Amino acid sequence: MNLSEVTSVGGFFSLVPLVVFLPVLGLLINMIFGGRMSEKAIGWTASLASGATFVVAVLLATSLAGHPEAVTIPFLDWINIGTLELPWAFRVDTLSVTMMLVVGGVGTLIHIYAIGYMHEDVRHHNDPSRYRRFFVFFNLFIAMMMILVSADNYLMLFVGWEGVGLCSYLLIGFWYDKGKDGIGNALAGKKAFITNRIGDFGFLIAAFLMFQYFGSFNFDVINEMAPAVAAAAPAAVMAMTMFMLLGVTGKSAQLPLFVWLPDAMAGPTPVSALIHAATMVTAGVYLVARSFALYSLVPAAQNWVAIVGGVTALLAATIAVGQFDIKKVLAYSTVSQLGFMVAAVGMGAFTAGMFHLVTHAFFKGLLFLSSGSVIQGMERGEHHVEHDPNLKRKMKQEHGAGHFDPQDMRTMGGLRKRMKITFWVYLIGSLALGGIFPLAGFWSKDEILLESMHLHPTVYVLLTIAAFFTAFYMTRQVVMVFFGEPKSEPAAHAQESPAVMTVPLLVLAGLSTLGGLLNLPYLHTFKEWLGHTLGEAEHAVEGAVEGLAEGAAHASTAWYDLGGLDLRVALFSTVLALLAIALGWWMYTRRMEELQSLPLAKRPDDPLRKILGPVFKVFENKYWLDEIYKALLLDRYVDVANFLAQKVDWDFWHDWFHDKVLAGGFRGLTWVLAKPFDLGIIDGIANGLATGMQGLAGQMRRLQTGFVRNYALAVFLGVVVILGYLVLRMI
């Protein structure tokens, strides 16, 4: 659709490029004038730029309400070669605008929160000059994410896809001179980028296949041609979707590439909330939803996606149980929840997956930001302790002289009394994540479970167990952080965060509570909304669901059917979650207290360690996946690279073959041929002509008996003669 058609459609569609350009404007202002601006001005400039994209997204949504069909806004040609036509073009449809709303909305709240958070963070790290840099990167991220979600073709999507990866790299390593050995954060950033690049390799191969079979990267063209291509070359579509899956596992942190996400927690907490929970990591889910036409055609690939999601969901949930860093628990929880979404879109339950993506952005954004509030509360407590000699001495006795870790949940406890707002919003976030009625997570997770029961029983089992673990580890975390007695002096003196941070928390808490309204049973507002874009795919799924439920008529009259909500599934998962909460509550209050009677040396830091024994060790050490990858892949690559560089390229090829064999042989030959002739006659003439090069000549002769110089001179003189001749001719 070209621009003239767009105007006939009316509405705000042609505003869509602004979602990219407004944050770019914001970052340019901060880059150019930020040096002379106050912290507040910088932070609010960035927040306004982000907020403006949200306004644009809202306007687009209102326009879509009246005209729900997709609109394409071409902007500029990009790569045009032969039959390849690749524009910068924006696509406005219900799917892309949903993502824009999430990115702009949650993004802006996190920007505002960061105004307060980074104010303290840069002081905590002793470098206030980086305040500006943070907001420049943050705006850049919004711009890149908007490119990703508003692209009308796979390659422009890829620009955003790698662009957000770059921002992730820069923000994980934001304190690039901190972390383990001063380099830990920088290494975490590098790990994220390279792991993602492995995924991007898959994306690229998928793109090559697309061009070969579709001759285009355009979503519409591919959707339209997909059935015909899938019929003619099913293997190609299978390969395409599977390589794309590799990209998804990178960006959305799924098996086998999820290992970068927990390390990514090295970034400041607003980064973890925005990039590594609410938006960027969901890009993989968005990609599969965007490619619904392809995936729907290859059930085998769908099966793989669903299995990858299901297994990741469970595996990461078990790891979360064994973590003590408050952010690591949330990170593995994110991996696990992304597994839910990936499983959903893999099964073809695109609406359910997208629904969970949205609610997860609310409650996981909330949880991360609250954890940031907790961490800074602890840091303020630590600061307080540092300035009180008595407390300082007391803390040294209790914790030793080592560095105090404000993120270790074992040092927390009792914070509900000192940080009231943070406690309540954290509780709401946890219950939403745990899937408790009527919070947002209940509705979206339940929809995924329901769909999986019909579409993929194996995945249903995996996800249900994962849901049990989810409720359990969140209870564990809430109890360890907020209940009981403070386990350290900083915890006892923790202080609540300022309003600029708590207000965004309250807004997100509201969204986490009410988010379920988006897609209530009977109404299915969200499903209808997305149906305009994912229409066909959803119908196919409905068909399957109905078929499995032994006919639509029968299903709708059953006692357990409440307009798309299956009471059996809902009840079962709710009971499981409540059980997990009860178990967690008992274990980390009662059982923990009982264990306190043990002598210090035998007292476990976690009751589960005693119950599960070696299994807990496996959870705590993340199944040793990092160690396995290092031993099997990373170290091997370093070995190969060193071997090639040192032994093959240098010792053998450079030193032996070239310097010994070739040069030595040549030298011997020239010595025999040239000594009597060359040194006697030619060298004499050359020396006369080139006295300026005397110093060189001495060295050169030693090496090559003057051969090069003579040749050079000959060529040089020849050219001079030729040029002279030429110039004369021309005149």
Add this chain to the structure above:
Amino acid sequence: MDIDLTTLVTFLPLIGVLVLLFMKGEQKNAIRWVALLTSLVTFAVSIVLLVNFIAAGNGAISADIELETKVPWISLGGWQIYYHVGVDGLSILLVLLTTFLVPLCILSTWSAVEDRVKDFMIFFLLLETGMVGVFVALDLFLFYVFWEFTLVPMYFLIGIWGGPRRMYAAIKFFLYTMAGSILMLLAILWLGIQQQTFSVPELIAKGGIPENIQLWLFLAFAAAFAIKVPMWPLHSWLPDAHVEAPTAGSVILAGVLLKMGTYGFLRFNLSLFPEAAVRMAPWIAGLAVVGIIYGAAVSYAQQDVKKLVAYSSVSHLGFVMLGLFALNPQGVQGGILQMINHGLSTGALFLIVGMIYERRHTRDMDAFGGLWKVMPIYGLITLIVTLSSMGLPGLNGFVGEFSILLGAFGSEAIGSPWFAGLAALGVILAAVYMLKMFQKMFLGPVDKEENKVLKDINWREIITLVPLLIFIFWIGLYPKPFFALMAPAVEKLLAGLP
């Protein structure tokens, strides 16, 4: 006297040389200014050349050779050698790349070269004439003269102003390149005798060389070009030459001299021996892919930053070769664009390495750390160039690499998507070695005393790098004008293939 634009661009630097010859060696700054102005005027005239080239197509970009001059030059026996120059879509961008990089190089030597400034500038301007000559020559004999001529100033640039092992490196560079050229010279002579002409357009028009003879000629030309590129495994001269050359020399070496090799393949091997080119495509592609992976792995293992960048060229030029021998529009156009991209990104990288070397007199990565904190502008620019070099979408490298891989993936001549699939692994490996370099030099704490007092780059250095950055973004976001310039010529070239 009537001198055409192509000739003017080619020989303008010699006017600077003439002026320099009459200057006193002590007037260092005046010498620098004369050289800089000469190169800037040359660049300006090359822009005029570009405008005229565009205008020559009458509304569309011409697929043919334009701004052509053909003057009888040497008569030997039965045949005539011409001074025959001109530009077309295949060469115009490389001419511009050359005239664009030379002023930046001269600017970079402002404080780096203090010794024998006059000689340095003379050699540098001579080199410029040689390089432009290579790209505009349309007579095989003339081409050969320019081709060999470039060796001489480069030899002295390395040999006089280079690092500790400069003589070894200079001689190796000279001999290695010359060894390949001799085979090319034989092939040129054979062609001249057999076809009764040295004119490239005429040779293309005549054609009719039997395939088995084409194959031999192809290999003879390829010997010269493959060493220059350098294609794996003929790259052994490259790390020596790069590491020992002065900064400006490395920039030109990577930025332009290597492109003479890839350009040679494009201009001569593909158009003079089309049947052989198609037959050899899978073999060249195979070597290119090995070069991509091998160069990336060896790069990773380097301690010396300059060596790391040098080996990365083996990898990047592998991409170019893969693209050219995909023999389809995406591959060839991507390959040509990637020549430009590599000139910009690797040129910038060598400038960047030179700047830190000037300050610290070491290139050992472990001697740095945390430089971003001490030198924020330098850090930011290095980051952008690093990202460009590893092909981040939105920057120039991606457009080239993607087009190349896309072309190679579906290439009939190469015959299998496996080549492109393996080459795409190079995209991962590029991130591995480039990010390692960035992390070791710029991230982490500033733990060395010498690094704590480093001054950020000055205005002159910023001005040296900014033009490169502009093109890095421009080509990344809107490569259309660049592709438009070459598209008709590439189409014409490909039409000549069987």
